[in-house]
Amino acid sequence: MVARLLTGRCEACGRVDEVEVHHVGKLADLGKPGKNRPPWTDLMAARHRKALVVCGSCHADIHGKKSVPALTE
Numbered sequence: 001m002v003a004r005l006l007t008g009r010c011e012a013c014g015r016v017d018e019v020e021v022h023h024v025g026k027l028a029d030l031g032k033p034g035k036n037r038p039p040w041t042d043l044m045a046a047r048h049r050k051a052l053v054v055c056g057s058c059h060a061d062i063h064g065k066k067s068v069p070a071l072t073e
Helices: 002-007 039-049 056-062
Strands: 019-023 050-056
Touching: 002 050, 019 056, 039 050, 039 056, 050 056
Parallel strands: none
Antiparallel strands: 019 050
């Protein structure tokens, strides 16, 4: 997990940015395969991982929240 975090790359979209971790309690929580599943559930299931390293935008999308653009100085 540490190596995945240190890359700073979103495992959902590939963007290099500050990353966060999306976590589910168990893989069974992802539900059964079907055409109405969000892409991130298939990604986690295919990798057999309960955690996914994602950018803030993808994490907001996962939780159904509107993403907030990063502040620039």
